[in-house]
Amino acid sequence: MQTLIINIKELLQVRKTSVEKVSGSEMAILPTIKNAYLLIENDLIAAFGSMEDCPKINPDKTIDASGKMILPTWCDSHTHIVYVGNREQEFVDRINGLTYEEIANRGGGILNSAKKLNEASEEEIYNQSKKRLEEVIQQGTGAIEIKSGYGLTVEGELKMLRVIKKLAQNYPITIKATFLGAHAFPAEFKENHTAYIDLLLNEMLPKIAEEKLADYIDAFCETGYFSVAETERIMEAGLQYGLRSKIHVNQFNAINGIAACVKHKALTVDHLEIVSDDDIEVLKNSETMPVALPSCSYFISIPYTPARKIISAGLPLALASDFNPGTSPSGNMNFVVATACIKMKMTPEEAISAATINGAYAMGISATHGSITVGKKANLIITKPLNSFYELPYSFGTNLIEEVLLNGKLVS
Numbered sequence: 001m002q003t004l005i006i007n008i009k010e011l012l013q014v015r016k017t018s019v020e021k022v023s024g025s026e027m028a029i030l031p032t033i034k035n036a037y038l039l040i041e042n043d044l045i046a047a048f049g050s051m052e053d054c055p056k057i058n059p060d061k062t063i064d065a066s067g068k069m070i071l072p073t074w075c076d077s078h079t080h081i082v083y084v085g086n087r088e089q090e091f092v093d094r095i096n097g098l099t100y101e102e103i104a105n106r107g108g109g110i111l112n113s114a115k116k117l118n119e120a121s122e123e124e125i126y127n128q129s130k131k132r133l134e135e136v137i138q139q140g141t142g143a144i145e146i147k148s149g150y151g152l153t154v155e156g157e158l159k160m161l162r163v164i165k166k167l168a169q170n171y172p173i174t175i176k177a178t179f180l181g182a183h184a185f186p187a188e189f190k191e192n193h194t195a196y197i198d199l200l201l202n203e204m205l206p207k208i209a210e211e212k213l214a215d216y217i218d219a220f221c222e223t224g225y226f227s228v229a230e231t232e233r234i235m236e237a238g239l240q241y242g243l244r245s246k247i248h249v250n251q252f253n254a255i256n257g258i259a260a261c262v263k264h265k266a267l268t269v270d271h272l273e274i275v276s277d278d279d280i281e282v283l284k285n286s287e288t289m290p291v292a293l294p295s296c297s298y299f300i301s302i303p304y305t306p307a308r309k310i311i312s313a314g315l316p317l318a319l320a321s322d323f324n325p326g327t328s329p330s331g332n333m334n335f336v337v338a339t340a341c342i343k344m345k346m347t348p349e350e351a352i353s354a355a356t357i358n359g360a361y362a363m364g365i366s367a368t369h370g371s372i373t374v375g376k377k378a379n380l381i382i383t384k385p386l387n388s389f390y391e392l393p394y395s396f397g398t399n400l401i402e403e404v405l406l407n408g409k410l411v412s
């Protein structure tokens, strides 16, 4: 099956030679081709270039993209879309003055979602979660990482990871699964952290590995949650099962967790709303990708990740949605990109790089996703007619996506 897209006003993020990620000042360079064509064969990008060089062939299908932009679909490397129910009461409580921490200390927050999830059947969890997955696909997400972490019991965590596996089997989007049993301490383990971590590592992890339910391991490394030493124990155990870590860290406090993550070769460190100079230093010359989650900062009114400080230190940065019921009940990557530009002062070029190729790196899939490169997945966003790609973050809140293709097929 051949699909030829012609007259593309501008084709974005074109990489003749595949790159793993872009860092520092490279992030501001978004390679594009104006008046371009793109040829898809089956599920892959087969060729692209200027319209002058468009092959004279009789494809099975031709799409005329006059006036429109095409870019790789968003790579959302940090979500918790598998959950049950909502937490809108906590949203109102925050409006009335309570903080995220105060709500959590009253048994709300993650434990509130864990209670709902443990009471629900696997089918119910699947049915609620698939709607969110369908929504983000329409919003241009073509690869997504989904975490467990609202089970916090052997059965609950396995249930979540099985739902993620089922979503991956039933939808054309690429899905990576992360085991986040270390999301919070259940009330009965509040005074006995070691016993809960033993349960995670000795009971949950072997079962998860046996059923091949996870690609990565995560922990919420934060004051009041998992200490740096506890997070290190979890990262080490993960590596024994072949699971690299992607760690929630520096959301509220800088507690030297990033150094521990780099030491254990974490693939990503996520959140980073509070970052010290030492944290920046330790990330230099590492393979660990910093990941910013601007929708979370927006929704719970905490500082934004200091993107300028990170990028001007020569580091890479990825953007993700953090779609979850507590701190970011939205998985809209268009909003994430716009908010990164508006609030974090990233240029549109930097934000698009962060949400495509660097997002792919943050899921270990940059060989197949995140750029317009021959041999990569034909996962594409076709925009509505636009003046320039700057309109994407500029017209925040307006849907500028006309079509989404995953594996070479229209999904919208």
Ligand SMILES: N=CN[C@@H](CCC(=O)O)C(=O)O
Pocket: 109, 110, 113, 220, 248, 251, 296, 322, 324, 325, 326, 327, 328
């Ligand atoms: N901070 C930890 N985990 C989520 C929030 C989870 C929740 O509140 O349900 C986050 O990434 O923001």
Ligand SMILES: [Zn+2]
Pocket: 078, 079, 080, 248, 322, 324
């Ligand atoms: Zn998160």
